[in-house]
Amino acid sequence: MTALALERISAAYGEQRVLGPLTLHVARGEKVALVGHSGAGKSTLLSLLYDKRRRDIALLPQDLGLVQTLSVFHNVYMGRLAAHSTLYNLANLIRPLPKEVHRVRQVLETLDMVDKLWSPAGELSGGQRQRTAIARALNQPASVLLADEPVSALDGPRAESVMQALTQHFETSVIALHDVELALRHSTRIVGIRDGGIALDRASERLSTGDLRFLYDVSAPAA
Ligand SMILES: Nc1ncnc2c1ncn2[C@@H]1O[C@H](COP(=O)(O)OP(=O)(O)OP(=O)(O)O)[C@@H](O)[C@H]1O
Known part of the structure; x- marks a missing residue:
């Protein structure tokens, strides 16, 4: 069964087309790694996928989207805002309920972040901020x-452990990665972006890092 689908979709910034037209279907249960050189269009493709189907999706953007003045608890709690009433969410903002603190604490334990539960996101290191956004997802x-x-x-x-946790937790995933070895280890399928299109789409187990090199060498002919 298809979880995500794009049919002959293009993306442009102003007059400049940066992607497409391309077609991409992701089946339920697939763990897709998006690879390609910086500026190839991976983030743009993720945005297209998100815009197509916003429900039932956890989005972990490159800029993390944390509220710097709020605590780690509040940022992680925000992952479940849509599951509760406005009143319940407001109550938790002012005086977090023990049940919700327990839930957030459990997620943070797996990321070794419990000691930062009440720290403002703006006072965290880059890695801690990234782990907060992962916990929110x-x-x-x-x-x-x-x-x-x-x-x-x-x-x-x-x-390694976070990639394992993310791909185990979510039934289906599409993850843009610069590290091709990490991508090969934690995916079932590799989608390589080059020249505004899908230049490679193959099962990860049938690929090695050498097969992905052409995606990063813009002077080399496309495979
Ligand atoms: N807001 C924007 N306005 C204009 N051009 C943009 C904008 N965002 C991205 N682009 C352009 O679109 C192209 C694709 O960018 P995108 O961020 O999708 O690439 P990427 O593969 O995710 O890069 P990176 O690996 O560096 O994050 C690039 O040429 C980039 O310059």
Whole structure:
């Protein structure tokens, strides 16, 4: 069954077309890694996927979208805003309910962030801010994850464990990654973007890092 679908979609900024027309279908259960050089159009493709179907999606954007003046608790809680009434959300903003604090604390435990529960997001390191946004996504009641470079600020072992947690937690995922080895290890399918289109679309188990090199060498002919 298809979880995400784009049919002959294009994207432009002003007069300049940066993507498409391209077609992409993602089946339920697939773990897709989007790869390609900087500026190839990975973030734009994620935006197109998000705009097409906003429900049941956890979005983890490259700029994280945290509210700097609010605590880690409040930022992570925001992942579930849509699941509650405005009154319930307001009450939690003013005086967090123990049940919600417990839930957020549990998510933060897996990311080794419990000690920052009440710290304002603006006072965190880059890696801690990224883990807060990851926790917010994990706290969201969604089966699909769209993520843009979700582990770029994390060290090697933590990047591995977070990638594992994200791909296990969400039934379906499309994750843009610069690190091709990480992409190959944590995906079932690689979609490579080049020259505004899909230049490669293959099962990860049938690829090695060498097969992806042409995506980054803009002087080389497309495969
Ligand atoms: N707001 C914008 N206005 C104008 N051009 C933009 C805008 N956002 C992106 N672009 C252009 O669109 C193209 C694709 O950008 P996009 O951010 O999707 O690439 P990317 O593959 O995600 O890059 P990166 O890996 O560096 O994040 C680039 O040429 C970029 O300059």
